[in-house]
Amino acid sequence: MPLNKFAMARYKAIDERLQRKDYPSLEALVEYVSEKLDRPIAVRTIQKDLYDMRNSMDLNFNAPIKYDHYRRGYYYDPSDYSIDRLPVTQYDLDGLEIAINILEHFKNIPLIRQFEDAIGRIAGAVKISKERLNKAQGILHIDQSVEYAGSSWIAALAEAIVQRKWVRIRHRSYQRNEAREYRLAPYHIREYQHRFYVIGESKRRDETQSKIRIFGLDRIQNIWTTRDTFEYPETFDHQAFFGNIIGISDPEKEPENIELWFEAEQSKYILSQPIHASQRVLEQTDAGCRIGLKVVINYELLMLLLSYGSHVKVLSPAHLARQIQQEARKMVALYDNK
Numbered sequence: 001m002p003l004n005k006f007a008m009a010r011y012k013a014i015d016e017r018l019q020r021k022d023y024p025s026l027e028a029l030v031e032y033v034s035e036k037l038d039r040p041i042a043v044r045t046i047q048k049d050l051y052d053m054r055n056s057m058d059l060n061f062n063a064p065i066k067y068d069h070y071r072r073g074y075y076y077d078p079s080d081y082s083i084d085r086l087p088v089t090q091y092d093l094d095g096l097e098i099a100i101n102i103l104e105h106f107k108n109i110p111l112i113r114q115f116e117d118a119i120g121r122i123a124g125a126v127k128i129s130k131e132r133l134n135k136a137q138g139i140l141h142i143d144q145s146v147e148y149a150g151s152s153w154i155a156a157l158a159e160a161i162v163q164r165k166w167v168r169i170r171h172r173s174y175q176r177n178e179a180r181e182y183r184l185a186p187y188h189i190r191e192y193q194h195r196f197y198v199i200g201e202s203k204r205r206d207e208t209q210s211k212i213r214i215f216g217l218d219r220i221q222n223i224w225t226t227r228d229t230f231e232y233p234e235t236f237d238h239q240a241f242f243g244n245i246i247g248i249s250d251p252e253k254e255p256e257n258i259e260l261w262f263e264a265e266q267s268k269y270i271l272s273q274p275i276h277a278s279q280r281v282l283e284q285t286d287a288g289c290r291i292g293l294k295v296v297i298n299y300e301l302l303m304l305l306l307s308y309g310s311h312v313k314v315l316s317p318a319h320l321a322r323q324i325q326q327e328a329r330k331m332v333a334l335y336d337n338k
Contacts, residue, residue: 009037010049011061015083018065023073050074053083149195150217156225157198157217161186166228170221179221181205182213185230188238189217192248199238201230212241214248246276247300258293259315266311275304290315302327 013036017024024032026046034041053063066077076082160167167186172179186200196217203210242248244255259282262270267289271281276295283290295301297320305312306327314321 006037007049010041010045011053011059011083013037014046014049014053015063018074018076019082021075021079023068023071023075025073029074148191150220151196153198153217153220153223154189154196156223157186157189160225161189164229164232166226166230168224168226169215170223171215172219172221173216174219182215183210183226184213184215185210187232187236188241190238190242190248197248199241201233212252214251243277244294245296245298245300246304247298249300250296250298253296253298255294255296256317256320258295258297258317258320259290260293260305261288261290261313261315262308263288263311266308297323 010033013033014029016036017029017032026043029050030041030043030046033046050065052059053061054065061083063083064077064081065074067074157167159165164185167184168181169184170179170181182202182204184198184200184202186198188199190197190199197214198217199212199214201210202213202215242251245251255278264287267284270279270291271284271289275291276293278292278294280292281289282292302323305314305324314324
């Protein structure tokens with residue numbers, strides 16, 4: 001369940017009203033939330049919000065909201081509960097420590113540097129001592145020697161995303177010798193294999209219609225910020241946009257059902273670390289395992305399958321098996337002394 005600012009504002013308003021401890025009815029909650037947000041809210045929306053606050057694993061509120069039939073109203077039990085006072089577990093603390101270490105790695109990026117004090121306050125609020133943070137340095141290692149291609153453009157693009165500003169970029173792809181200029185409404189920045197990419201609505205000078213494009217930051221030659229603003233589309237969800245692919249390319253193609261056979265030794269790794277979220281086990285024997293995927297067939301998938309060498313066989317679809325076979329023959333030809 002994607003969480004947006006408007007939904008969170010409703011949850012907070014419901015939480016505030018329940019903290020009065022005067023058993024508000026459903027109608028009273030609707031009226032309070034509508035006044036708080038200065039817009040009419042449907043009864044069905046509040047009913048769903050109450051259910052989600054109790055049960056949604058994404059929200060993780062586990063709100064103890066009860067209904068008193070005598071008073072005909074809602075209340076918290078225990079009465080001192082609030083979504084603003086959720087308990088912090090050891091697991092949460094460990095996760096926050098790792099996140100702080102990641103932010104430390106990118107501390108020279110202006111967008112992150114401006115939140116340095118806020119990060120410190122959050123760490124203090126959950127009582128993470130400096131000693132604990134020092135101990136956490138060994139939890140996660142980021143290779144400092146790796147140069148993240150195109151990272152110099154992150155600050156300008158991140159600022160444009162926050163301010164909802166169109167930018168002009170000069171970009172040269174690997175398929176062309178000359179650079180082209182585009183207008184871009186940036187939505188999201190993504191990293192894959194030490195390269196950064198920006199995704200957004202884009203239009204070339206010679207085009208009349210804009211479309212969603214992905215640009216490699218390492219191939220951007222220049223960026224100019226404009227004064228023009230854009231509306232961030234509520235329908236765009238970067239996790240869903242990239243949900244059917246491995247890697248970064250062709251996210252809007254239709255996914256296909258794929259079956260793979262992994263021999264016994266390799267199957268141990270595949271079962272413990274799935275290739276993709278859609279992975280499911282279709283058959284498992286001492287000789288190996290057969291798995292199913294539903295993903296887009298793109299360049300990254302081909303490279304991944306080829307990296308397994310003779311330890312994997314593509315069972316279906318047939319056209320993917322042929323592609324792998326053709327690449328394998330080319331590889332053999334490279335080593336053919338004749």
